[in-house]
Amino acid sequence: MIPVELTVNGRETHLQLDPRTSLLDALREHLHLTGTKKGCDHGQCGACTVIVEGRRINSCLTLAVMHDGEAITTIEGLGTPDKLHPMQRAFITHDGYQCGYCTPGQICSAVAVLEEIEAGIPSHVTDDLDKVALTDAELRERMSGNICRCAAYPNIIAAINDVAGGAKA
Amino acid sequence: MKPFTYSRATSAQEAATMAASTQGARFIAGGTNLLDLMKLQIETPTHLIDVNPLKLDQIEKTADGGLRIGALVRNTDLAADKVVRHDYGVLSRALLSGASGQLRNKATTAGNLLQRTRCPYFYDTRMPCNKRKPGSGCGALQGMSRNLAILGVSDACIAQHPSDMAVAMRLLDATVDTVGADGAARSIPIADFHLLPGDTPHVETVLKAGEIITSVTLPKPIGGTHVYRKVRDRSSYAFALVSVAAVFGKNDASRFAFGGIGAKPWRTADADAAAGSGAKAVAEAALAGARTTHHNEFKKKLVEQTLTSLYRQKEARA
Numbered sequence: 001m002i003p004v005e006l007t008v009n010g011r012e013t014h015l016q017l018d019p020r021t022s023l024l025d026a027l028r029e030h031l032h033l034t035g036t037k038k039g040c041d042h043g044q045c046g047a048c049t050v051i052v053e054g055r056r057i058n059s060c061l062t063l064a065v066m067h068d069g070e071a072i073t074t075i076e077g078l079g080t081p082d083k084l085h086p087m088q089r090a091f092i093t094h095d096g097y098q099c100g101y102c103t104p105g106q107i108c109s110a111v112a113v114l115e116e117i118e119a120g121i122p123s124h125v126t127d128d129l130d131k132v133a134l135t136d137a138e139l140r141e142r143m144s145g146n147i148c149r150c151a152a153y154p155n156i157i158a159a160i161n162d163v164a165g166g167a168k169a
Numbered sequence: 170m171k172p173f174t175y176s177r178a179t180s181a182q183e184a185a186t187m188a189a190s191t192q193g194a195r196f197i198a199g200g201t202n203l204l205d206l207m208k209l210q211i212e213t214p215t216h217l218i219d220v221n222p223l224k225l226d227q228i229e230k231t232a233d234g235g236l237r238i239g240a241l242v243r244n245t246d247l248a249a250d251k252v253v254r255h256d257y258g259v260l261s262r263a264l265l266s267g268a269s270g271q272l273r274n275k276a277t278t279a280g281n282l283l284q285r286t287r288c289p290y291f292y293d294t295r296m297p298c299n300k301r302k303p304g305s306g307c308g309a310l311q312g313m314s315r316n317l318a319i320l321g322v323s324d325a326c327i328a329q330h331p332s333d334m335a336v337a338m339r340l341l342d343a344t345v346d347t348v349g350a351d352g353a354a355r356s357i358p359i360a361d362f363h364l365l366p367g368d369t370p371h372v373e374t375v376l377k378a379g380e381i382i383t384s385v386t387l388p389k390p391i392g393g394t395h396v397y398r399k400v401r402d403r404s405s406y407a408f409a410l411v412s413v414a415a416v417f418g419k420n421d422a423s424r425f426a427f428g429g430i431g432a433k434p435w436r437t438a439d440a441d442a443a444a445g446s447g448a449k450a451v452a453e454a455a456l457a458g459a460r461t462t463h464h465n466e467f468k469k470k471l472v473e474q475t476l477t478s479l480y481r482q483k484e485a486r487a
Contacts, residue, residue: 002175019175019217022204042205043272055245055274061201062275065175066219113270121249124265124405129254144405145269 004068008033009077019065024048026064027074035075035104039147046146049105049112050074056112058145075104078111087111090159098150106146110160113142117164134164171213178220181348181383188218189350189379196220196381198241199275201268202284211285211294211301225383228252234389237346240279240382244268244334247278257387258395259414263337263428266399269406279382282335282345282362283374286328287408288317299325300370314464316410321432322460326370330363330433331408337397339434340414340426344386350379356386363433393418394483398475399428411471417483421445425476427455430468448476 001016008031015030024041027033027050036059039047043061050059051073079085087107090096097103117138122129125141132138139157148156178184178196188194193215197203206212225239228250236252247253248264268276290296290308297306309317309327318329344356362374376382393416401407409429417423423444426436440455452473459469 019173020170041208043201046269046271049271056271057275058201058271061204061272063175063197063200063204063217066197066200066221109271116245116270119249121245122254122261122265123270124262126265129258129261141405142270144403145271 002065004064006031006064006067006069007071009073015064017064019063021064022060023050023052023062023064023067023072024059027059027072033074033076036108037101037104039102039105044147045102045105046109047102047105049108049146051108051112054112054115056109073108075108078107085111086163087159090162091156094155094159094162095152096156096159097148097152102146102148102150106143106148106156109143109146110156110163113139113160114164116142134161136161170207171210171215173214174216176216176218177222178218179222181220181223181225181381182352184218184220184223185348185350185352185379185381187379188381189377191216194218198277198280199243200280201272201276202280206285209292209294211292220381231386236387238278238385238387240277240384242278244273244276244278244281245270247334248273256390257337257341259340259397259416260334260337260387262395262397263333263399263412263414266397266409266412267333278334278385281332282338282359282382282385284332285373287331288328289313291328300328300366300373303369303371310462314462316408316429317462317465318432319430319459319461319465319468320427320435320456321365323366323368323370323432325368326366326432327460327462328366328370328432329429330431332434333397333399333409333412333428335359335363335434336412336414336426336428338385338387339436340416340424341387341391343388345382346384346386347376347380347382349377354383359385359434360436365432391416391418393423394486396479396482398479400471400475411468411475413472413475413479415479417444425451425455427472430456430459430472448480449473452476 004015037047039045041060043058048060079088120132123141125137195214197217225241227239244264248261290298296308317327343359345362397414399409399412412428414426421444424441443450443454
């Protein structure tokens, strides 16, 4: 067992973990933060997306011990039922889900995507690598690592656009 | 996942020495490929050396005008780097065409070079695979081979190299900088870094036991128009059926490298030399010696058509 300190949603946690423990399993099984979902467990679906040190990653494809001392934000840390994050509210407003299983990953990803665009990080569909614009094509490309089996994609894009527009206003 | 022990590296050389002297040791950086394979018990290391503490995450100009990219620079950061965007655009484009945003945030430069094939027979532990289990045979030769390689293949293995980044690195004549278990540093031209399968498809690179990649160095910028065209089954988040990295220079001084079709990132001097004769000639030169199955024969035509598209795009811009 290896000691691991994580700051999860602003709270310091101290765990003793088998090195095999993925960050996803540490969050769900050890810290009982079950908002982050296990879909494929192989980095293909994006349901496990969390934000680590400001970047979205697949928590299933990384070991918790590799994140000792780091800060992690999960869906529970973005907002609460009483105080929703704007992206959470937008997903509800625009019906950006059906079954909801992929939703925590979609929302964590979407929050980080807007920051990536803001930071000028280009994507595969960026024409001029120096001019990153907020377009539906950009959002679709950047969200391609989050699969929605219910195919709520148009509403997810509408929700993200809503938040992006709100942020600009 | 099989049990393993875990340690954090304190220096590149210490990591190399430890890896060479510890049976079953592997380095872990991003982990996006290794952990996937460990969950499937395709990779079964007994010790993991976490190299992330080495902080090899800098991108810096070299004395001769090139660019040294630390082994741990994440794919997202490399693609977004200002110098890479401006002077090595084909590398940005190749990186951005690969994987997903989440994976690019984690995956490293060295790890990308070392990623394993996505051949379905490599992944399916019930099937024979000479790469996964030497001597067990190749399930792909008579099996589903639509995605697999047509160049550099052998009777033992027709797996394709999956990387986009490495294709651009090959185009740009990168060198892979390493430190060995004995502390000796060396620089390996990327053309020599990956090995063809031959009779030993499980040996994929020239790295010696314990040898660790510390950086990848690009020569000074070559100018020209940089393009990376990836053709795949989905428009995002899919491996290439065929990809073409190209730099179109003046007076037909152009170069081409290919992904999705080779057992390693593919580039030939003949294809570069054919640049002035057009897409069909380049395709013919690049595909010399191609060995196809009935499932992946289409890739030859797809290479030519992708090149034709790039030439038309270039002419339209001119």
